[in-house]
Amino acid sequence: MFPASFDFYRAHSAEEAVSLLGEHGADSRILAGGQSLIPAMRYRLAQPTVLVDINQMQAANYITEENGELRIGATVRDSDLEFSDLIRTNYQLMSDVSDVVADPIVRFRGTLIGSLCHNDPSGDWPAAMLAARAKMIIQNKDGKRVVNADEFIVDSFTTAVEEGEMAVETIWPTPSKNTGASYQKIERKVGDYATAAAAVQLELNEDGTVKEAGIGITAVSYVALRVAEGEALLRGQKVTRNLIKAVAAEASKMADPIADGRGSAEYKKEVVGVLVAKGIMQSLERLGRKVEA
Amino acid sequence: MEITLNVNGQEHKVDVEPRTLLVYALRENCGLKGAHVGCDSSSCGVCTVVLDGKIPVKSCTMFAVQAEGHEITTIEGLGGGANLHPLQKAFHEQHGLQCGYCTPAMIMSSYALLQHNPDPSEDDIRRGLSGNLCRCTGYMNIVKAVQQAAADMRQPAEAAD
Amino acid sequence: MSDQIKDLNPAKECRAMGKSIKRREDARFVQGRGTYVDDIELPKMLHMAIVHSPYAHALIKGIDTAEALKVPGVKAIITAKDLAGFNLDWIPTLAGDKQMVLATDRVMYQYQEVAAVFAETRAQAVDAAQLVEVDYEPLEVVADPFKAREDKVILRTDREKKTNHIFNWNVGDREATDKALAEAEVRVKQKAYYPRVHASPLEPCAIVADMNTATGRLTLYLTSQAPHAHRTVVSLVTGIPESNIRIVSPDIGGGFGNKVPVYPGYVCAAAGTIVLGVPVKWVATRTESMTTDSFARDFHMEAEIGATKEGKVTALKVTTVADHGAFDAAADPSKYPAGLFSICTGSYDFPTAFTEVDAYYTNKTPGGVAYRCSFRVTEASYMIERAMDTAARELNMDPAEFRFKNFIQKEQFPYNSPLGWTYDSGDYETTFKVALEKVGYEELRKEQAEKRAKGEIMGIGISTFTEIVGAGPSKDFDILGIKMFDGAEIRIHPTGSVIVRAGTKSQGQGHETTWAQIVAEELGLDVDKILVEEGDTDTAPYGLGTYASRSTPTAGGALALGARRIREKAKRIAAHLLEVSADDIEWEDYKFQIKGVPSKSVTTQDCAFAAYTNPAPGDEPGLETTYYYDPPNLTFPHGAYICVVDIDKSTGEVKVRRFVAIDDCGTIINPMIVEGQVHGGLAEGFAMAFMQEIVYDEEGNHLNTNYTDYLIPTAYEVPKFETGNTVTPSPHHPIGAKGVGESPTVGSPAAYVNAVIDALSPYGVSEIDMPISREKVFSKLRAAGVEAF
């Protein structure tokens, strides 16, 4: 199929992008990896009249770790994360997601920030963003602001990025040595959006109790959700089977999925709890720990 | 708009619309029919070509204008005639193709895979090619072909060690 | 530089049969130089886009094309009214019904074609199609055959009979079967739904239609599995003489039955070129392909088996409700509206049987193609293999043992089945034993028992199926009256190279290699020197095409017998060259020699040269023939498949650990190609068992319109296969071959499903329908009280 006509601009800096977006208004869009936008345009579900391509924005292509934070620019692709030793060793959750998001070819184009901005209710990255307590830097003609994950994710396909703005950097706190994480996704095949998925990140104290917990679930509501009640249950506790069950139940309780080709609402609601449980267990395992009796 | 595409080491000046997808520019403007089209949703991968020597892309999910300034390699640039690429040879020898519709893309995707991982396990190959559909072969012989080609391609390097 | 690649060509080889000769068609494909329909560009060519209905059932109150016609580059827009002027608004279907080309006064299914736009570029055509305004008045939708059966809403108001019932077709002895069932010691019922699926070759359907207004010749480059049949149909519907129609089916990117029908898009493109006088290209988008191509299956079946307590089957009854969609466009031989479904007694010696199929119209896409299947054999095989497992479970008997008790024995062939077929040959026991041995059945059952004791879930599934292929003998089989024989032409050039042409059309099956092997073997020629050409109706002899595993049984026979006819003439030439009488010549070691004198011999190549330079006195010069082969019977390939699965308790994920497939397709022409066909078919069987399905909601909305929702497995999902063969030649086929392209799709789904049910049987599970999603397994485990973690 064939997209409707549009005007094409290349932006070489965030300032240029923001000014082009300002100039062309509501029907202009940033073109990042294009792996969501172009298919939507082929179906004519999206018909922007202006595209601002950011792919040649060299300065936006960075992954840097400093002062306990990982900073990622707007043109960093899923495959950059998938093949990065730094990510593989220090950012378990991100590494897990970069192995299962979309398919291996799509990952060579799709960007982390593009995916977050797209904010598909079944997207993988938003759930991870919530669990990892990541932030986004958004730029407009007046300057930049930082929003945390909970504020960034607003509604289906809607984020805190407003008309005339560009997301320029995402910041992920560097997990401590005592942090284990896991991304659990049920997909019907490679390249499928999640039927349900759970992102879990657990930081433990020396005594094995939970210092901090992050749990994000996706594909079970109109947006990715943070399982705040479950996180609260875990904090300060030893992880027992019963506790895991309680946390899983919190996830299922929050979930408000729709029935579709991927499954019935009841199934998704139930299975997302199972995924949270599996995520907690794998996070512990990866720290060389077991579920307490 | 007029753009210049560098395909298989050759410059093509082509007149396209901004909305022209790379796959159609390659097929209809450059006359290179090796990349095919099989879906509307960026799912099948039969349009896969390689950018800058090692990046596989679905050429239906990129605008032709975006390919300006990149080196594009299509199946036609990989090898031909008496100089077949080891992958092309291996697909033939291992019966890694039937109708041939997915084949150019499968080979290009395998090519990119081997650039990133010259000695892939069977699992690496199956995962690495999971953005490309084949409806005929059941993938068994495609996996074997990639294994054969990987061994062939490693040989000179290993011999040099 | 020549395109021919030296190392890609096989070594000189005349002893060609049974060898894994590398494929000769590969050279162009691995270089991206195949020619598929979309690769064809003609001067002044226009592109066509189609306007589709968003409703499944609605009246059309008006169509406004004014805005659309203003789009730059648009040349014309046609609707049913325009087609009516050419008598092309409706066309006959293969099943003797008729179907709309473009919606006339109403639409009958979602995505039905409503108008066609012709423009200079594809994008312009789509731009304009988006602007065609259609005024619909929605009608009540019937998207379920059981609802259709009630006849509350009559869908086909154009037909005289005011009912949604299309046909009842039955075979066998109803009374005797009912009686035998009533008297049976054990009666087992089994329901099974074979989901609606789409064959989905990766190349969508496409056409370049080119009317040369100067010569009056219409050339159609078409994704066609049956070019001759299509030419005849085009001639019948347009009134253009066949001599003025040329159909070229170039390289085809997979067919699987999907490219047998004549689709509305083709007719619109042909009408476009006739009206506009310039070539028109239409390439279906994947969405169009998924929503308007003929579907396959959609059979709601129920089987009942009667048996003795000792496990001997006594009777089989199978009843089916078939959903045919809005028009009866099923692709079956004329006398067989439910295809060869009556093969449903399978490999087992049922003394009595009865089957019937009732078909209904619904507001869904029409179809009923034989998707990698010989006319409903897939449904039949699946039904009997599922029911046999259920019966074994009911009898508390191992499913393997139960099968051994009931196989048709080797000595019983030719075997007359209670539903009227004469099976040609088979050795079911041997094939099954080879499979059991290869998989290590005994040990697996032991392992399973141990795992069960630990609460782990593992299953073993069996399918020992019999196919029926190679339609067929012309006394029984025709399509639109055209008998289902097939033709082959062999021309030997003076220097001994050959061109072979056949009425079949490869879509990946490798005919350019296997056809050459048959001819090489029969005539002692180099495979290397035999060029095979198919798909051009101007040059190929008539034949009904490639589907239903019929190419080897029909064209394969024509080639072998044609070659033998040539050999007869060559023998006379040999006699002339060796200066003896033809009676003194024998064909020995791929040469003609004076009887008992190997030193006095000539080759077919020598004879070919003589045929043009020194013909035998009184003989016609030249060395060529055309042979039409009408097979005396169908062929009955069989196989034994065993699948082993492990199931993850927490998510319901099924992992296929092993899949052993032993096929018996008679004589094997090329083992490499046979194995490749089996791999492909097993993968499609896997796809049907676990992933593929077309679903409609109650409003008739099609829910699987592209590959994000219609799941085609990747290399990551498809399991590994272990293949093997036994060889029981067909006694009536010239080379003993039976055909194999479809056995794996026919035989494997039941093995996958039986394995999952076997795994779940300790939890009281005896039913699960395809496709087996994780949800289905997950819910069954949870319902049985198995904890997820």
Ligand SMILES: Cc1cc2nc3c(=O)[nH]c(=O)nc-3n(C[C@H](O)[C@H](O)[C@H](O)COP(=O)(O)OP(=O)(O)OC[C@H]3O[C@@H](n4cnc5c(N)ncnc54)[C@H](O)[C@@H]3O)c2cc1C
């Ligand atoms: C076959 C296939 C399978 C897929 N499977 C999955 C999957 O399993 N899980 C999943 O999560 N995703 C999946 N995706 C989506 C894929 O990961 C996309 O790449 C991603 O969602 C979008 O990233 P992109 O860089 O391609 O963004 P684009 O498509 O370029 O843009 C997406 C949207 O975000 C906006 N945008 C992009 N960048 C910025 C920015 N810097 N500032 C402001 N706005 C911006 C665009 O204007 C657009 O509206 C799949 C895609 C395909 C084609």
Ligand code: FES
């Ligand atoms: S055509 Fe299907 S992914 Fe490009």
Ligand code: FES
């Ligand atoms: S060879 Fe036909 S799709 Fe792969």
